[in-house]
Amino acid sequence: MTMTRRAFGIGLIAASALATGGYFYLKDTKYLRQPKPLTGFVGGEKRGFLANPATIAALRGDGFELNARQAGSVEMVREAQILRQDPDFLWPSSSVMVEIAKENSVPIRRAEVILNSPIVVYSWEPVVAGLEAAGLVRRQADGTRTIDLALYLKAVLAGRSWSELGVGDLSGPVRIVSTDPNLSNSGFMFAGLVANLLAGEVTQQSQLRALSGDIGALFHHMGFKSNSSGSLFEDYIAGGPGVYPMAVLYENQLIEWALEDGARWQRVMAGSAKPVLLYPAPTVYSAHPLISLKPAADALIGTLLSPALQEIAWSSHGFRGPLGSPGAAAGAGQPTIPEKLTAIVPMPEAKVMLDILQLLS
Amino acid sequence: MARVRHAAALAVLFGLLVALSGCGSQPGPSFDIVSGSENQPLEALVQEFCKERRATCKMTYQGSLDIGLGLRPGQDVKYDAVWPASGIWIAMFDSGRRVSALKSISQSPVVLGVRSSKAEALGWTKAPVAMADILAAVESGKLRFLMTSATQSNSGASAYIAMLSAALGSKAVITESNLSGASADLAARLLRGVERSSGSSGWLADLYLSSAEKGVVYDAMWNYEAVIKEANDKLRGAGRELLWAVYPSDGVSMADSPLGFVERGRGPEVKQFFDDLQAWLLSSAGQARIAATGRRVPADRAAPAKPEPDWNFDPQRLVTAVPMPEPEVIRKALVLYQEALRRPSLSVLCLDFSGSMKGDGESALQRAMEFLLTPERAAEVLVQWSPRDRIIVLPFNGQVINAWEGTGQPADQMKILEGVRTMHADGGTDMYACATEGLRRMQALAGMQDYLPAIFVLTDGRSDGDPEAFVNGMSAGERAVPIFGITFGDADRGQLDAIAKASGGRVFDGTKDLTGAFRSARGYN
Numbered sequence: 085m086t087m088t089r090r091a092f093g094i095g096l097i098a099a100s101a102l103a104t105g106g107y108f109y110l111k112d113t114k115y116l117r118q119p120k121p122l123t124g125f126v127g128g129e130k131r132g133f134l135a136n137p138a139t140i141a142a143l144r145g146d147g148f149e150l151n152a153r154q155a156g157s158v159e160m161v162r163e164a165q166i167l168r169q170d171p172d173f174l175w176p177s178s179s180v181m182v183e184i185a186k187e188n189s190v191p192i193r194r195a196e197v198i199l200n201s202p203i204v205v206y207s208w209e210p211v212v213a214g215l216e217a218a219g220l221v222r223r224q225a226d227g228t229r230t231i232d233l234a235l236y237l238k239a240v241l242a243g244r245s246w247s248e249l250g251v252g253d254l255s256g257p258v259r260i261v262s263t264d265p266n267l268s269n270s271g272f273m274f275a276g277l278v279a280n281l282l283a284g285e286v287t288q289q290s291q292l293r294a295l296s297g298d299i300g301a302l303f304h305h306m307g308f309k310s311n312s313s314g315s316l317f318e319d320y321i322a323g324g325p326g327v328y329p330m331a332v333l334y335e336n337q338l339i340e341w342a343l344e345d346g347a348r349w350q351r352v353m354a355g356s357a358k359p360v361l362l363y364p365a366p367t368v369y370s371a372h373p374l375i376s377l378k379p380a381a382d383a384l385i386g387t388l389l390s391p392a393l394q395e396i397a398w399s400s401h402g403f404r405g406p407l408g409s410p411g412a413a414a415g416a417g418q419p420t421i422p423e424k425l426t427a428i429v430p431m432p433e434a435k436v437m438l439d440i441l442q443l444l445s
Numbered sequence: 446m447a448r449v450r451h452a453a454a455l456a457v458l459f460g461l462l463v464a465l466s467g468c469g470s471q472p473g474p475s476f477d478i479v480s481g482s483e484n485q486p487l488e489a490l491v492q493e494f495c496k497e498r499r500a501t502c503k504m505t506y507q508g509s510l511d512i513g514l515g516l517r518p519g520q521d522v523k524y525d526a527v528w529p530a531s532g533i534w535i536a537m538f539d540s541g542r543r544v545s546a547l548k549s550i551s552q553s554p555v556v557l558g559v560r561s562s563k564a565e566a567l568g569w570t571k572a573p574v575a576m577a578d579i580l581a582a583v584e585s586g587k588l589r590f591l592m593t594s595a596t597q598s599n600s601g602a603s604a605y606i607a608m609l610s611a612a613l614g615s616k617a618v619i620t621e622s623n624l625s626g627a628s629a630d631l632a633a634r635l636l637r638g639v640e641r642s643s644g645s646s647g648w649l650a651d652l653y654l655s656s657a658e659k660g661v662v663y664d665a666m667w668n669y670e671a672v673i674k675e676a677n678d679k680l681r682g683a684g685r686e687l688l689w690a691v692y693p694s695d696g697v698s699m700a701d702s703p704l705g706f707v708e709r710g711r712g713p714e715v716k717q718f719f720d721d722l723q724a725w726l727l728s729s730a731g732q733a734r735i736a737a738t739g740r741r742v743p744a745d746r747a748a749p750a751k752p753e754p755d756w757n758f759d760p761q762r763l764v765t766a767v768p769m770p771e772p773e774v775i776r777k778a779l780v781l782y783q784e785a786l787r788r789p790s791l792s793v794l795c796l797d798f799s800g801s802m803k804g805d806g807e808s809a810l811q812r813a814m815e816f817l818l819t820p821e822r823a824a825e826v827l828v829q830w831s832p833r834d835r836i837i838v839l840p841f842n843g844q845v846i847n848a849w850e851g852t853g854q855p856a857d858q859m860k861i862l863e864g865v866r867t868m869h870a871d872g873g874t875d876m877y878a879c880a881t882e883g884l885r886r887m888q889a890l891a892g893m894q895d896y897l898p899a900i901f902v903l904t905d906g907r908s909d910g911d912p913e914a915f916v917n918g919m920s921a922g923e924r925a926v927p928i929f930g931i932t933f934g935d936a937d938r939g940q941l942d943a944i945a946k947a948s949g950g951r952v953f954d955g956t957k958d959l960t961g962a963f964r965s966a967r968g969y970n
Contacts, residue, residue, distance in 0.1 A: 210763065240617075242615075243614070243615025243616060244615075245615075246765075253763050254763070254765045255694055255695065255696060255765045256617065256695065256696050256765055257613075257614075257615050257616065257617045258617075259617040259618075259768060261768070304620060305616060305617050305618055305620070306617075306618070306768070307617070307618035307619070307768040307769050307770045307771055307774075308533060308536065308768070308769040308770060308771055308772065309771075311536075315547065318548055318549065319532075319549065319701070321743060322548070322549035322552060322701060322743060323549070323552065323699065323701065323766070324552075324741075324743065324763075325763060326699070326763050326764050326765055326766050327552070327699050327701075327766040348745050349745075351744070351745040352743075352744070352745040355744035355745060356744070356761075357744060357763075
């Protein structure tokens with residue numbers, strides 16, 4: 085059958101009418117709506133989540149297209165250079181940043197926690213076995229392990245040796261390393277946690293003078309500190325227990341890494357040096373508050389809190405929801421994590437944290 | 446569900462990669478990598494990937510400190526990727542953060558490889574060895590070792606940091622306060638054991654091997670575990686004694702060999718090529734090849750090389766790493782090494798002022814000497830002299846035409862420099878006459894055994910005389926002094942090579958950058 089020119093013409097008109105009608109019909113639905121481009125600054129640990137095609141598609145579905153530039157959480161709320169670029173939103177990795185932003189007169193419209201990930205200590209099976217025997221690490225009923233971090237920090241300050249703490253495979257004094265608190269949020273959070281543990285409560289400004297020697301010594305004796313959580317994680321994996329026996333990072337980094345390549349995770353767990361997450365009790369939550377600075381970004385908060393995006397954040401990147409609970413149960417091919425963290429201590433207030441940063445700079 | 450989508454996305458990405466890398470596609474980019482010399486055995490792996498992608502890859506080898514210095518703000522970076530022995534050099538110098546996507550490709554501890562019979566005699570093959578044991582062996586005259594310059598090469602810097610750390614006791618890491626007192630004292634005493642130095646770990650291993658062939662057997666060398674393995678593979682092949690690996694029980698420095706991308710605006714294809722190269726090196730197949738060389742890789746990536754108990758090698762053995770100090774502390778520690786702690790050097794500089802040097806050659810030489818003998822300028826790149834060093838400068842043409850001697854004190858350096866400034870090119874060329882005079886002056890110096898001696902011959906042409914006759918005329922003591930050549934213009938490299946080879950020296954090309962050549966050469970003395 086051949087199509088006449090007339091039939092072809094009619095067909096074209098019909099198709100075009102359909103397309104036009106369809107466009108008007110669909111234009112305000114999520115299928116055709118032109119996404120709103122929003123520019124903002126985001127901590128590097130959420131890079132994987134925001135680059136995930138599923139995340140991009142879900143955001144587009146709600147009419148958003150994010151141009152997220154990477155910046156350190158501390159710098160994004162206080163560096164004039166960043167704020168001068170007139171961002172639509174900021175997405176740091178700690179609630180303290182909202183307070184610091186307020187103090188710096190950043191024009192906050194809304195701020196809400198989207199994701200959470202606790203600060204944990206990354207160690208290795210042979211090291212943990214020793215610490216467990218020494219009573220510093222406890223195995224919980226759910227298979228996860230907690231560490232008495234206050235006691236461990238005291239051992240570091242006292243210059244105790246690995247063998248004194250039950251770890252015969254390592255020599256020399258015990259240690260722990262985090263990222264640089266002035267450059268990276270996980271180190272910043274750890275500094276807050278250290279201050280709290282040394283104070284025995286949420287640190288107040290009045291206590292800081294008495295604690296500054298110990299806080300300074302702990303960070304000073306880490307030696308070289310990485311400037312990002314991502315690179316410290318890479319170094320931890322590559323270096324193994326001899327180089328990074330104890331490193332402070334976010335819980336989600338190991339989950340994300342395990343999810344990224346299931347076969348790799350199986351190989352790791354079959355080896356002798358297995359990564360182990362130690363949960364300090366109490367620990368601090370790295371909350372990820374989205375700070376909206378422009379009306380156009382207000383609705384982004386709701387979208388990021390939608391079940392679809394929360395599910396992607398959990399099942400592909402290991403971020404817990406705003407209340408700290410994980411998504412659907414963790415699968416067998418993933419690190420063992422606690423369902424709920426009961427011992428969470430708030431970070432010291434912004435003023436105290438700024439003083440600690442000053443002390444450690 | 447999200448996992449399925451994730452997997453689907455990965456599959457698409459993989460398909461894209463395969464399509465991009467397929468035969469008949471566009472040729473890949475030209476790609477320049479600057480790397481530490483210890484990565485030489487891995488170049489074939491890199492080139493294989495480049496060939497498959499039809500890319501033109503070039504690997505240039507430099508000391509880690511030079512790689513770091515090249516990243517300082519304001520420097521024109523000539524490379525697309527950096528691959529130093531340790532990430533610390535990037536952290537120290539790349540303050541403009543031009544390097545990104547830095548990932549460790551493999552790890553290797555810096556260990557002391559000791560000739561097996563020596564290790565056995567010292568009782569080191571049966572029990573753990575602490576830095577204090579090494580010190581006792583050095584101080585009783587039972588052990589001397591080869592070690593690269595801490596201010597030019599990562600393996601030397603790593604050994605030096607491990608030495609400083611060994612006196613820390615209950616502290617985990619060196620801080621500024623340790624740069625005087627017990628730590629510095631221990632390092633200085635250990636460094637008296639240095640028999641030969643160099644600016645490159647790969648070259649140091651070659652020196653050990655070529656000397657062994659000639660019957661000169663050194664006791665030991667500080668080098669990467671993987672480089673000791675390469676040396677032992679060759680020693681085993683030649684039926685010679687192996688090097689026993691000593692892992693000081695106080696902790697060893699671990700080299701993490703990171704590969705990073707240098708952004709210099711060459712577009713997304715070049716970045717993509719880098720990402721693919723890095724992913725290939727980190728893939729199970731790439732890591733298996735790397736692990737087979739004795740480098741350590743995480744267990745999930747590939748199986749480690751087989752243990753070789755006859756030299757104490759087991760890449761699965763857990764070793765405690767010495768933590769890297771803060772970059773500012775390392776910087777100060779390196780200055781301390783260069784200006785005070787290293788074994789002092791005794792250097793003869795033979796400078797060609799023959800007629801053919803007239804014009805450009807003469808002015809390049811004057812500039813190089815201005816750099817080398819101006820403390821502030823030499824200190825910028827950590828090749829400054831220490832007051833304990835001895836410097837002998839001999840300008841020559843057909844004969845030695847002048848001579849200045851002094852210590853590394855700034856006033857002495859200035860006096861020598863003023864002398865050099867008065868020189869003008871003229872006459873014939875006889876470098877042997879100068880080298881002979883240099884050797885004579887060295888032997889005449891009291892306490893010569895306290896110094897690390899070397900002769901540097903800069904020349905631009907064919908010399909009168911004959912290398913063979915010169916070498917044959919040297920006494921055994923004179924032959925222990927390495928002679929380094931620095932070429933300029935159309936120098937006859939053959940003559941310099943012959944005397945460098947006979948004396949365990951090497952030849953540097955000063956044609957393009959005479960100052961740079963002198964600076965590199967300083968790392969060997």
